[in-house]
Amino acid sequence: MIRTNNISFSYTEYEKTEELESDDRELVIAAREAALNAYAPYSNFKVGAAIRLETGIIVKGANVENAAFPSGICAERSALSNSISNHPEDKPVALAIAAMTEEGLTDDFPAPCGNCRQVIAEEESRTGNKIKIILAGKNKTQIIDGISCLLPLQFKGKNLKINLP
Numbered sequence: 001m002i003r004t005n006n007i008s009f010s011y012t013e014y015e016k017t018e019e020l021e022s023d024d025r026e027l028v029i030a031a032r033e034a035a036l037n038a039y040a041p042y043s044n045f046k047v048g049a050a051i052r053l054e055t056g057i058i059v060k061g062a063n064v065e066n067a068a069f070p071s072g073i074c075a076e077r078s079a080l081s082n083s084i085s086n087h088p089e090d091k092p093v094a095l096a097i098a099a100m101t102e103e104g105l106t107d108d109f110p111a112p113c114g115n116c117r118q119v120i121a122e123e124e125s126r127t128g129n130k131i132k133i134i135l136a137g138k139n140k141t142q143i144i145d146g147i148s149c150l151l152p153l154q155f156k157g158k159n160l161k162i163n164l165p
């Protein structure tokens with residue numbers, strides 16, 4: 001039998017940063033601060049990510065580029081490496097992303113790249129917690145309820161037999 005399935009998701013859009021609830025607004029501000037620390041001399045595209053952990057700690061990350069291009073890292077993975085390395089037991093509950101060019105914060109929503117989506121998905125699997133994803137444009141913000149919206153039908157390595165305990 002052949003079946004056609006459909007995947008859809010809803011997300012919330014806010015017109016202005018001030019409309020966000022205070023925890024989310026604080027995280028967006030942290031992501032914008034993180035973007036200021038980006039090292040992006042090749043693209044001039046500075047991205048900041050801020051993760052709120054279950055205990056309330058906020059961990060930041062920025063993109064760090066390299067002359068050997070693939071050696072660079074995105075802001076989201078930079079922030080996740082930071083939180084997992086320093087707070088492995090404290091589960092991420094939300095991740096805000098902001099981006100800026102020479103002209104300032106981007107109007108566009110800085111959606112995570114495919115690599116970062118995969119890494120966010122692994123962190124949701126590792127912790128068993130959904131991570132709220134907050135895409136902060138200069139004014140508008142989109143809030144997405146977990147990575148499966150952005151990465152449906154994801155690879156979870158379920159049948160991998162290598163290196164499993």
Ligand code: THU
Nearest residue numbers: 043045047063074075112113116
């Ligand atoms: N970048 C991020 O930091 N996050 C993303 O999800 C997409 C792209 C960075 C990588 C590179 O330093 C710059 O943005 C331009 O692609």
